[in-house]
Amino acid sequence: MSEILVKIRDLHFSRGDRKIFDGLSLDIPRQGITAIMGPSGTGKTTLLKLIGGQLTPDQGTVEVDGQNVHQLSTAKLFELRKRMGMLFQSGALLTDLSVFENVAYPLREHTRLDNAMIRHLVLLKLNAVGLRGAADMMPSELSGGMSRRVALARAIALDPMMIMYDEPFTGQDPISMGVLVSLIRELNSALDVCSIVVSHDVPDTLSISDLVHFISAGKVVESGTPEQLQESRADWTHQFVHGDADGPVPFHYPARPIMEDLYG
Amino acid sequence: MISKLFDRLQHIGSATLKSFQRLGNGTVFLFKVIGSSYGLLLRPMQLVRQMYSVGVQTMIIIVVAGLFVGMVMSLQSYYTLVDFGAEDSVGVMVALSLLRELGPVVTALLFAGRAGSALTAEIGLMKATEQLSGMEMMAVNPMQRVIAPRFVAGVISMPMLALIFSAVGILGGSLVAVELLGLDSGAYWSQTQDKVDLYEDIYNGIIKSLVFGVVAVWIAVFEGYDCVPTSEGLGQATTRTVVHSSLAILFLDFILTALMFSK
Numbered sequence: 001m002s003e004i005l006v007k008i009r010d011l012h013f014s015r016g017d018r019k020i021f022d023g024l025s026l027d028i029p030r031q032g033i034t035a036i037m038g039p040s041g042t043g044k045t046t047l048l049k050l051i052g053g054q055l056t057p058d059q060g061t062v063e064v065d066g067q068n069v070h071q072l073s074t075a076k077l078f079e080l081r082k083r084m085g086m087l088f089q090s091g092a093l094l095t096d097l098s099v100f101e102n103v104a105y106p107l108r109e110h111t112r113l114d115n116a117m118i119r120h121l122v123l124l125k126l127n128a129v130g131l132r133g134a135a136d137m138m139p140s141e142l143s144g145g146m147s148r149r150v151a152l153a154r155a156i157a158l159d160p161m162m163i164m165y166d167e168p169f170t171g172q173d174p175i176s177m178g179v180l181v182s183l184i185r186e187l188n189s190a191l192d193v194c195s196i197v198v199s200h201d202v203p204d205t206l207s208i209s210d211l212v213h214f215i216s217a218g219k220v221v222e223s224g225t226p227e228q229l230q231e232s233r234a235d236w237t238h239q240f241v242h243g244d245a246d247g248p249v250p251f252h253y254p255a256r257p258i259m260e261d262l263y264g
Numbered sequence: 265m266i267s268k269l270f271d272r273l274q275h276i277g278s279a280t281l282k283s284f285q286r287l288g289n290g291t292v293f294l295f296k297v298i299g300s301s302y303g304l305l306l307r308p309m310q311l312v313r314q315m316y317s318v319g320v321q322t323m324i325i326i327v328v329a330g331l332f333v334g335m336v337m338s339l340q341s342y343y344t345l346v347d348f349g350a351e352d353s354v355g356v357m358v359a360l361s362l363l364r365e366l367g368p369v370v371t372a373l374l375f376a377g378r379a380g381s382a383l384t385a386e387i388g389l390m391k392a393t394e395q396l397s398g399m400e401m402m403a404v405n406p407m408q409r410v411i412a413p414r415f416v417a418g419v420i421s422m423p424m425l426a427l428i429f430s431a432v433g434i435l436g437g438s439l440v441a442v443e444l445l446g447l448d449s450g451a452y453w454s455q456t457q458d459k460v461d462l463y464e465d466i467y468n469g470i471i472k473s474l475v476f477g478v479v480a481v482w483i484a485v486f487e488g489y490d491c492v493p494t495s496e497g498l499g500q501a502t503t504r505t506v507v508h509s510s511l512a513i514l515f516l517d518f519i520l521t522a523l524m525f526s527k
Contacts, residue, residue, distance in 0.1 A: 052401055078403040092398030095390075106402045154402075 005030040005194045011060035020046050022218035032210035033188050033195040042215050044198040048164045053077045085155030085163040091147035093139040099150050100135040106157045125153040145176025162194040169201040290486045297415050300407040310413040318379045319421030326425045327432050334433030338440040355452035356459040358437035363469045367430035369517050372476035376509035380484035384505040387488025388498040411485050422477025423470045468524045480509040
């Protein structure tokens with residue numbers, strides 16, 4: 001396994017009374033695609049926000065490139081974030097700017113490049129995601145899949161060391177899904193970065209990942225390569241990978257016995 | 265019975281605590297916004313763009329409202345003053361009422377309804393669509409790029425809008441008094457010029473509108489930034505902006521009037 005880029009140890013995090021993470025520990029290598037998978041509501045997006053320093057844990061540490069994210073000053077955290085790209089589920093494009101200006105935004109904010117250079121870079125990034133022709137469109141004119149591709153171009157604008165993908169496949173038609181799957185794989189190889197994909201879409205995510213962490217009930221349930229996890233005999237992993245309706249995650253939400261409910 | 269009483273007491277207590285906590289959060293937010301505003305010196309175009317959307321686009325409603333308020337004031341003053349043979353003072357009555365009270369207060373109320381609610385909705389929607397989060401992850405501080413330009417633009421625009429409101433109101437008043445009621449134009453304007461004091465009336469009015477501007481825009485941007493990012497949460501935040509700003513403006517008007525015009 002290559003060098004570790006993200007190291008999470010004994011992470012505890014709650015929202016109100018609800019415990020999201022209860023002593024979660026995991027490592028993410030500097031190269032390759034690491035998938036973090038689990039059922040909806042297990043806190044996968046929350047984990048990305050904790051890695052990006054947008055949320056603060058109750059306990060435990062998150063280290064990115066050897067720096068404890070939650071002990072950094074705002075200036076240092078922002079410096080670190082310039083080396084992180086994040087693709088939000090909604091795309092999070094700035095709606096008052098065109099596609100071109102959205103991708104140019106981080107370059108204009110953080111570099112002193114002239115307009116000609118910015119134009120070159122933006123068109124190259126847009127070309128990489130196949131949307132050079134959509135440079136003048138506004139975000140409201142894009143489909144969901146196109147928005148995510150523009151957001152991906154923006155996420156790689158500053159050539160980051162890691163890219164975090166928050167549910168990249170949710171709500172995509174098969175063609176957009178195929179495009180995103182191959183883009184993630186190709187960009188990861190071409191840029192030689194660390195890609196973290198958070199998803200609950202089993203077949204597509206496993207097809208592109210090098211390492212997978214399954215999380216449930218605030219902890220890592222099982223980790224390994226996609227092949228190892230597909231053959232896993234652990235009940236929870238089997239249920240999740242094969243989409244069984246009943247198993248360690250029960251079909252019925254906890255309730256009183258039905259006879260008691262029906263007849264008192 | 266007693267347990268119900270305790271429940272109610274507990275409910276009141278927790279609601280009060282929540283209100284104070286929100287007020288505290290809002291105050292910290294205000295200081296952060298003020299602290300983030302220096303960056304606008306380097307990016308003046310951001311401020312200009314926001315002044316257009318917050319100030320210039322609010323001007324039509326301000327001008328129309330100012331015109332009618334001035335005209336109504338002129339009619340009402342005339343009907344009262346004519347009984348005492350003091351109808352020449354209509355101009356003074358209109359000008360003082362507008363500059364001291366109606367200009368700042370009505371402008372602020374209209375501003376809260378038009379620009380304040382739009383600010384809350386815009387910022388809240390940016391939060392709901394993760395645009396603010398996206399900026400943070402691009403190492404861009406939304407406080408500097410989104411909140412501060414809107415806040416400063418609102419604070420600068422308010423006194424200007426209030427002055428425009430009062431000026432148009434005085435013109436509207438003269439239109440009714442001179443053209444409709446047949447008063448002498450010279451009397452209207454010379455009495456107004458004679459009795460309106462630059463410091464006591466105009467400056468105090470500007471100070472009032474500046475204070476109302478800070479409060480109305482502060483509430484608007486805070487409600488947007490702090491809203492629950494759902495359609496229901498956004499609707500509630502927009503309503504709160506209009507209600508809280510209006511109440512705060514009326515309350516502050518009483519305090520400021522008591523402080524400024526006490527003899």
